[in-house]
Amino acid sequence: MEGPPQVTTHPAPRPDATDANLLYSDIEEELRTQVRALLADRCPPQHLLARVETDQVHDPKLWHALAKELGVTALSVPEELGGAGATWRETALVLEELGRAAAPVPYLGSSVLATAALLAAQDTELLPAIASGERTATLAVPFSTWPQAAYPGTVHITRDGLLNGTVTSVADALSADTLLVPATGPDGPALHAVDLTAAGDTVTRRAVVSLDLTRPLADLDLRSAPGTVLATGEDAERVLRQALTAGAALLASEQLGVAEWCLATTTAYVKDRHQFGRPVGSFQAVKHRLADMWIAVTQARAMARNAVAALADASPQQALETALAQAYASETVVMVAEAALQLHGGIGFTWEHPVHLYLKRAKSTSIALGTADRHRAALARLADLPSTQ
Known part of the structure; x- marks a missing residue:
């Protein structure tokens, strides 16, 4: 849909900006259905709560199912290297669903960070094994490292x-x-x-x-x-920067999945929970909180989809769109998770309910691959905004 004609009072659009359809395709929706069904069967909340109490948090059986039954570890790898030849959009959708389940699998490390680095390095040795799930890899940098950080020297x-x-x-x-x-x-x-x-x-x-x-x-x-x-x-510097940019862009999709779970679970809870003979969700203050959560999730979805579209299209603006998505999603996911815990009342503060796992995932991702403040600073620089200092 074309915008209004430009006039001198409006800034020109960014050059080479991504003009992508941010809606989910039929193929993506089918993939979502398959991944969500697998996670509902193999990673229900009660199993997740039990697993985090053990010494082996990562779930090797779930990882095997994702790799062998669904083949989602191969999505972003070219077909000639044993992959599916899909795009980062499909990988991002898988991350949304893994975020909704808070799934304890190394998908972000292996299928995003490591895969993006190997693709940028034009590797042909490791990618086939990673695509098949026979090997898992990760990028050996602190989880807080942001895309514009200096090259590590440790x-x-x-x-x-x-x-x-x-x-x-x-x-x-x-x-x-x-x-x-x-x-x-x-x-x-x-x-x-x-x-x-x-x-x-x-x-x-x-x-x-x-x-x-x-x-x-x-x-x-x-x-x-x-x-x-x-x-x-x-x-080497280019490969690392590209891998971190891909990781930050797709992390916004995982954060979106976390926020979506918080919103959906909280909405269902306040419909069933009664006080004073009425559903808690019928009270105006609760409705307002839910409306704020819904608006935040909707905006986060648009920014996450835009960032991954720029990445999938190899847009010159992918670093800028990634910074924009993370500057918003990193704070939004924490706000939504905090609201979810509060609106769950007393049960939300107990160890038996999984909402605390989502709040912790939200908070940890808010400082992963760069805080919102760092991404805002990068955004200002990438957009050539004047400094206030």
Whole structure:
């Protein structure tokens, strides 16, 4: 739909802006139905609550089902490399559903961050195994790293090409068998692939206490760890930046899924919960809170879809659209989750109800891959807005 004619009082549209249809296609809706059905069967709330009390939070059986039964780990990988040849839009839709279920699987680390890095590096060795689900990988950077951050310097490359250093708070590292490690050495930055099944005791993973019980973090110690070079110099910086941009863009879709669950579950609860002989949802104050939640979720959906459309189309504006989506979604998902917990009343504050898991997922993602403030600062720079300082 074309907008009104431009006049001198209106700014010109951004050059090369993505003009994409943000609605869900029939194929995407069919994919949603399949993923949601699988998660309802394999990852119901009572199973999730029980799993976070164990030492193995990641669910290998669910991961196997996602990879082998549905093939969603192959969506963004080209067909010639054993993938489905789909786009990031389909991957984002899977993340929405995984967010709705707070599913304890390494999809963001392996099928988004690692896959995006390997695609940018034009890898042909690891991608087929990751697409099939035979291997899982993750990007060995702190989970808080934002796309515009400086290249990490905590891991160093020796003259012999071995890796030494530490990386803290890495998401999905405990279940990974391959690490993509940014490192620096005498010849500058380089991105290495470290096979953990062959690294022996040269790589140590230590679980750390994290707020999100459904997504464990780990600290990594590398001591003369062998690695395979994927990219060097400016290419390594470009690959890392592209992977983090893809991760941040698609994280908005996961945050959207978390917020959608909070809204839907809260709406159903206040319809059934009665006080003073009336459903709680009939009170005006509750209606207003639900309306605010609905508006926020609707706006977050538009921004998340726009960001992933820019990524899928390789738009020159993908970094800007990603910053815009994260600047909004990171705060919105926390607001909606907090409202959900409050509107659930006393039951919402108990360990037996899963709403606390969604609040913790919301809060942890609000600082993952860059806080809203960092993305707003990046947005101002990318949009060439004047500085207030």
